[in-house]
Amino acid sequence: MKALEMVQHDDRPEDIEARRAAARRTAWILAGVVVAIFVLAILQGVLMR
Amino acid sequence: MAAVNPAIQPDVHASHDHKPHGFLHRWLFTTNHKDIGTLYLIFSLTMFFIGGSFAMVIRAELFQPGMQLVQPEFFNEMTSMHGLIMIFGAIMPAFVGLANWMLPMMIGAPDMALPRLNNWSFWILPFAFLMLISTMFMPGGGPQGGWTMYPPLALEGGMNVAFAIFSVHMMGISSIMGAINIIATILNMRAPGVDLLRMPVFVWSWLITAFLLIAVMPVLAGAITMLLTDKYFGTSFFHAAGGGDPVMYQHIFWFFGHPEVYIMILPAFGIVSEIVPTFSRKPLFGYQAMVYALACIAFLSFIVWAHHMFTVGMPLGGNLFFMYGTMLIAIPTGVKIFNWVTTMWGGSLTFETPMLFACAFVILFSIGGFSGVSLALVPADFQYQDTFFVVAHFHYVLVTGAAFAIMGAVYYWLPKWSGHMYSEKWGKIHFWSSAISVNLLFFPQHFLGLAGMPRRIPDYNVAFADFNMLSSIGGFWFGATQLIFVGVIIHCVYFSKQRATERVWEGAKGLEWTLPSPAPYHSFTHPPVVTAGMLAHGDVSH
Numbered sequence: 001m002k003a004l005e006m007v008q009h010d011d012r013p014e015d016i017e018a019r020r021a022a023a024r025r026t027a028w029i030l031a032g033v034v035v036a037i038f039v040l041a042i043l044q045g046v047l048m049r
Numbered sequence: 050m051a052a053v054n055p056a057i058q059p060d061v062h063a064s065h066d067h068k069p070h071g072f073l074h075r076w077l078f079t080t081n082h083k084d085i086g087t088l089y090l091i092f093s094l095t096m097f098f099i100g101g102s103f104a105m106v107i108r109a110e111l112f113q114p115g116m117q118l119v120q121p122e123f124f125n126e127m128t129s130m131h132g133l134i135m136i137f138g139a140i141m142p143a144f145v146g147l148a149n150w151m152l153p154m155m156i157g158a159p160d161m162a163l164p165r166l167n168n169w170s171f172w173i174l175p176f177a178f179l180m181l182i183s184t185m186f187m188p189g190g191g192p193q194g195g196w197t198m199y200p201p202l203a204l205e206g207g208m209n210v211a212f213a214i215f216s217v218h219m220m221g222i223s224s225i226m227g228a229i230n231i232i233a234t235i236l237n238m239r240a241p242g243v244d245l246l247r248m249p250v251f252v253w254s255w256l257i258t259a260f261l262l263i264a265v266m267p268v269l270a271g272a273i274t275m276l277l278t279d280k281y282f283g284t285s286f287f288h289a290a291g292g293g294d295p296v297m298y299q300h301i302f303w304f305f306g307h308p309e310v311y312i313m314i315l316p317a318f319g320i321v322s323e324i325v326p327t328f329s330r331k332p333l334f335g336y337q338a339m340v341y342a343l344a345c346i347a348f349l350s351f352i353v354w355a356h357h358m359f360t361v362g363m364p365l366g367g368n369l370f371f372m373y374g375t376m377l378i379a380i381p382t383g384v385k386i387f388n389w390v391t392t393m394w395g396g397s398l399t400f401e402t403p404m405l406f407a408c409a410f411v412i413l414f415s416i417g418g419f420s421g422v423s424l425a426l427v428p429a430d431f432q433y434q435d436t437f438f439v440v441a442h443f444h445y446v447l448v449t450g451a452a453f454a455i456m457g458a459v460y461y462w463l464p465k466w467s468g469h470m471y472s473e474k475w476g477k478i479h480f481w482s483s484a485i486s487v488n489l490l491f492f493p494q495h496f497l498g499l500a501g502m503p504r505r506i507p508d509y510n511v512a513f514a515d516f517n518m519l520s521s522i523g524g525f526w527f528g529a530t531q532l533i534f535v536g537v538i539i540h541c542v543y544f545s546k547q548r549a550t551e552r553v554w555e556g557a558k559g560l561e562w563t564l565p566s567p568a569p570y571h572s573f574t575h576p577p578v579v580t581a582g583m584l585a586h587g588d589v590s591h
Contacts, residue, residue, distance in 0.1 A: 023162030023233035030229045041271025
């Protein structure tokens with residue numbers, strides 16, 4: 001239930017520009033994840049062959 | 050009943066403002082989520098007809114036994130290109146188009162979080178597909194190794210290999226950027242009061258789908274990059290002669306490929322979860338269970354990939370793990386089917402065209418699900434592998450599942466987009482003609498597969514002739530029927546005299562239905578004040 005309350009808690013900033021800035025940070029983090037998965041996929045190919 | 054929110058009134062008056070003038074400025078440089086959504090939808094419809102025309106060639110060749118119309122090499126090109134175009138060009142972009150149109154309006158955001166990235170995500174696609182289709186005019190023709198591009202067969206081609214791989218890379222980049230944008234938008238741009246567990250299920254389905262895309266599209270990119278280096282740079286990741294392993298490609302590909310199946314069906318689940326409550330005039334039964342079932346299906350999709358390759362010769366333990374894992378997926382999927390039916394139960398049902406497509410989805414997708422469970426059984430799969438039974442299974446999932454949900458969504462939201470009602474009579478004609486023809490097309494393929502007819506062959510034993518003829522007739526009928534769909538859309542957008550109301554459907558609930566029809570070019574420029582009763586799920590009064 002604690003986790004449920006946490007995801008339901010609305011703590012996003014009111015200001016739309018602040019939200020866009022937060023969205024850009026989210027996007028960069030996700031882009032990093034994408035690159036990491038791509039590298040892992042190739043690495044897996046190298047190690048498993 | 051959703052009251053009109055005073056906070057959105059300024060948008061109503063600004064609805065005709067700030068629209069860019071000039072064709073290029075409006076469509077090439079657009080950063081507006083509605084314009085980009087429209088571009089995605091037009092693009093996917095175009096690809097649907099191109100991929101569909103390849104399917105017509107396949108069905109024409111298979112109309113009778115013996116070599117009829119095309120050479121075997123060209124037949125292989127048709128099956129490969131049909132798969133690539135329908136998956137990456139028709140189904141996925143259609144869902145992204147629907148997401149672009151609806152997500153910001155559903156969560157009370159002014160636009161997608163990263164509008165210029167959104168423009169780029171779309172405009173990569175036409176060039177990617179031009180490059181892919183151009184391979185058909187190259188010496189040696191286009192890819193002939195199937196949409197899965199298994200080595201060593203896929204590497205046997207000429208210059209098409211590099212073009213096809215680069216075009217798939219571009220499609221992947223487009224999907225990844227779209228997914229990043231969707232996650233960033235949903236997590237950061239929701240209006241106050243639209244908390245995660247108050248979001249429409251379509252938004253949830255896309256949030257989960259976007260995470261799937263982020264997780265598996267780079268894996269596909271890695272797999273085909275290794276294919277590329279094997280072909281042109283002398284590596285031997287998948288060359289047995291150089292110490293590589295072709296089966297490893299299959300493992301890596303299907304680690305992408307199985308979640309990809311859910312990428313193409315989870316947004317369809319979201320759409321059906323919007324349509325069914327509206328036309329049942331009841332809230333969705335078990336909202337949270339629906340959300341958790343989506344997440345559960347997404348998780349399970351990562352641990353079942355090898356059920357696509359039971360016959361490569363895995364250890365018994367591996368076969369058992371992937372068999373039981375696959376069968377587990379039936380549980381959350383069953384929860385969803387149960388909840389849709391229970392939402393309808395006792396509801397004040399009406400059967401407008403979107404609801405007809407949603408009901409057909411529930412029934413026909415279940416047929417695809419049942420054949421999926423059959424295929425999950427290892428001993429049975431040894432019989433079914435690479436037969437038309439598999440073709441029947443995944444077409445029930447992707448045509449009567451994903452494509453029917455997309456068509457239902459277009460009918461459901463078209464009045465909100467265009468401001469006009471479509472012709473209900475022609476919508477229903479389109480539905481019934483599609484529903485009958487698609488079953489004539491794909492149901493006999495179960496029998497063909499069970500009788501042993503292999504997939505991906507241009508010629509076959511005369512014993513399979515009758516069912517193939519029926520299937521081909523269904524195919525031509527289904528293809529021709531889709532011209533009605535185009536006619537209904539064009540009529541609705543340009544010629545319909547019947548204005549759509551704000552809420553369009555009596556039972557519709559959610560922020561998007563508080564906007565005027567057609568939705569203003571810029572909506573929710575100020576976050577709406579969400580009041581009790583405005584959202585379809587959750588109570589904002591406490």
